[in-house]
Amino acid sequence: MSGGIAPVGVSLKAIAHRAGVSLATVSNVINGYRPVGEATRQRVQQAIDELGYTPNLSARHLRRGRTGIIALAIPELNNPYFAELAGAAIREATRHGYTLLLDYTDGDRNKELLVSDGFRDQIIDGLILSPVQLDRQAVLNRTSSTPLVLVGESVYGVPYDHIAIDNLAASHMAVQHLVALGRTRIAFVGAHPDANREPAHLRLRGYREALAAAGLAFDESLVATTPHFGRGDGADGMERLLALPQPPDAIFAYNDLIAFGAMRTLSVRGLRVPEDVAVVGFDDVEEGRFSNPTLTTISPDKETIGRLAVDSLIARVEGRLTDPPREVQPPFVLVPRESTLGR
Secondary structure, eight states: OOSSOOOTTOOHHHHHHHHTSOHHHHHHHHHTOSOOOHHHHHHHHHHHHHHTOOOOHHHHHHHTTOOSEEEEEESOSSOHHHHHHHHHHHHHHHHTTOEEEEEEOTTOHHHHHHHHTTTTTTTOSEEEEOOSSOOHHHHHTOOOOSOEEEESSSOOSOSSEEEOOOHHHHHHHHHHHHHHTTOOSEEEEEEOSOTTOHHHHHHHHHHHHHHHHTTOOOOGGGEEEOSSOSHHHHHHHHHHHHTSSSOOSEEEESSHHHHHHHHHHHHHTTOOTTTTOEEEEESOOGGGGTSSSOOEEEEEOHHHHHHHHHHHHHHHHTTSOOSOOOEEOOOEEEEOOHHHHOO
């Protein structure tokens, strides 16, 4: 049926009659319980479309003792990376017939503990958590039995599925790109003194290892520590680096926001990117494709991260995945743009 209002109360029996198949076959197609031949599946789908059938997902979840709601808890709302990741997760949850509830922790340990330990257990079937302050022991001490999937690089070796790119390899790739362009005084902007900020430590470690592999000495003065990871932090960090007797000729930024801030300072100071200072970011947020110059960056596959996190969680919720917890590393690529290659 195309156009108009779909009829109310279309039954599986009506679909089976229209498609010329059994009720069990219709149920298998709708719920994905068992493989169905492609020709049969298409017949059933055509009947569904013609009759305007819409499944009652709430009733289906309730019959199975679930709410049909999962949650994604992120540390930042104003960071485009997390907005794009949330979009990917919402699309995948919708594809599975689930509603995704977005929670915001502000990177605060108490809020992360509250969410992790079951603050919303009565209304959610499972939780995807991107922790910043929780260490391994805090996750091991979790009291909630609600299925949990971790995203991000903050904790390791815990009995939960964990979806995270290889930060060391990604940082190596970023620095190697700058070395290949002939840059020798490569700075890192976005180091953090907090021991729990593991992604920052991993990216700094990858930076140092890549310098060593290229035969470049590590210079502590070329590491700019920032209190946070926003544009203002990048701008301030760049100011400190430009005050050095020998300023850097390249920047590897912890994330794209820091890179944008650094490029703003360079522009204000009359320096050209990349002619005077080349810049590489991390995250590949949409803004980097439209900045001036456009930003070279490490691009994690956010769609895959969101999809894997949701698929893993729902499979745990529904009991289809009973294997031991997995560490999954989604792909990433370096996207070269004007901030290192020029126009």
